[in-house]
Every structure is written in structure tokens, then in C-alpha cells.
Amino acid sequence: MKVLIAYTTKKGSTREVAEKIGKVLESEGIEVQLSDLKDKPEPDGYDATIIGAPVIMGNILHRAPRFVKKHLKTLEQKPFACFALGGMLAEDTSDNREKMLVILSKITGLIKPAAIGLFGGKYDDDRDYRNWDKISSWADELVEKIQ
Numbered sequence: 198m199k200v201l202i203a204y205t206t207k208k209g210s211t212r213e214v215a216e217k218i219g220k221v222l223e224s225e226g227i228e229v230q231l232s233d234l235k236d237k238p239e240p241d242g243y244d245a246t247i248i249g250a251p252v253i254m255g256n257i258l259h260r261a262p263r264f265v266k267k268h269l270k271t272l273e274q275k276p277f278a279c280f281a282l283g284g285m286l287a288e289d290t291s292d293n294r295e296k297m298l299v300i301l302s303k304i305t306g307l308i309k310p311a312a313i314g315l316f317g318g319k320y321d322d323d324r325d326y327r328n329w330d331k332i333s334s335w336a337d338e339l340v341e342k343i344q
């Protein structure tokens with residue numbers, strides 16, 4: 198199985214999360230292609246696609262929904278999952294998850310994901326709210342969901 202993990206990032210923390218998810222999938226025998234959306238990856242040819250993006254100024258970084266819109270026909274035919282990073286998830290409360298889901302509806306309003314990952318983000322070294330255990334277990338559970 199070959200999976201595309203396509204991310205967009207301003208400062209790199211989403212790329213690192215995409216890399217972590219990729220490592221977990223690879224450890225389960227899945228072939229992974231990581232790609233920055235800037236490089237305009239093409240989702241055909243993959244058995245599943247995972248998109249990752251941060252929330253910036255109240256919005257999901259625009260390249261992610263733009264990619265989904267552009268490739269909707271292809272993406273709809275195979276398993277699709279998405280994840281988002283947000284500073285607001287420094288506190289992982291149901292209220293904050295709900296807010297993130299509303300922001301993510303720019304993507305989930307277009308296509309129904311097999312899984313949605315909501316993770317804390319990183320502003321700088323002193324304010325890094327990424328929870329690597331949560332990220333790893335989400336990726337672990339993803340393996341079955343995208344088969």
C-alpha cells in the first residue's frame with residue numbers, strides 16, 4: 198500500500214508531525230510519500246491520501262482546502278484523512294476541539310475523512326504543544342482506517 202502524506206506549513210512544525218505520522222505508517226509496512234503542497238503533489242497513483250495543515254489567524258492554511266478542491270474527484274475514490282495543528286489545542290478540551298473542527302470544515306465540508314487528527318501546535322521552542330504520544334497513537338489507529 199502506498200500513501201501520500203501532503204502537508205502545508207509556515208514554520209515547519211506541521212512537516213515534523215507529517216514525518217512522524219509517516220514513520221508510524223512505514224513501521225506498519227506502508228510505503229509513504231511525504232510532500233509539501235507547495236510542490237503540487239498529484240494524489241492519483243496512491244491508495245490513500247492524508248492532508249495536514251496548521252490553523253493560522255483563525256483559518257486552516259489555504260493550500261490544504263485548495264488542494265482538496267482541485268483533486269476532489271481523485272480523493273473521493275480512495276481513503277482520505279486529515280490532521281490539523283492549532284495553538285488553541287495547547288488545552289485539549291472538547292470546546293477547543295469543536296472550534297478546530299469548525300475551522301477544518303473548509304476541508305471536511307468537501308470530503309468526509311476516514312479520520313481527523315487535531316493536535317496542539319508549536320509557536321516556538323518554549324511553546325511547543327505537540328503531544329507526540331497522541332500523534333503516534335492517531336497514526337497507529339489510522340493504519341486500519343485507510344485500508
Ligand SMILES: Cc1cc2nc3c(=O)[nH]c(=O)nc-3n(C[C@H](O)[C@H](O)[C@H](O)COP(=O)(O)O)c2cc1C
Nearest residue numbers: 206207208209210211251254255283284285318319
Ligand atoms: C501568525 C500565527 C497565527 C496563528 N494563529 C492561530 C490561530 O488562529 N489559532 C490557533 O489555534 N493557532 C494559531 N497559531 C498557532 C499555529 O497553529 C501553530 O504554531 C502551528 O504549529 C504552526 O504550524 P507550522 O509550524 O507548520 O507553520 C498561529 C501561529 C502563528 C505563527
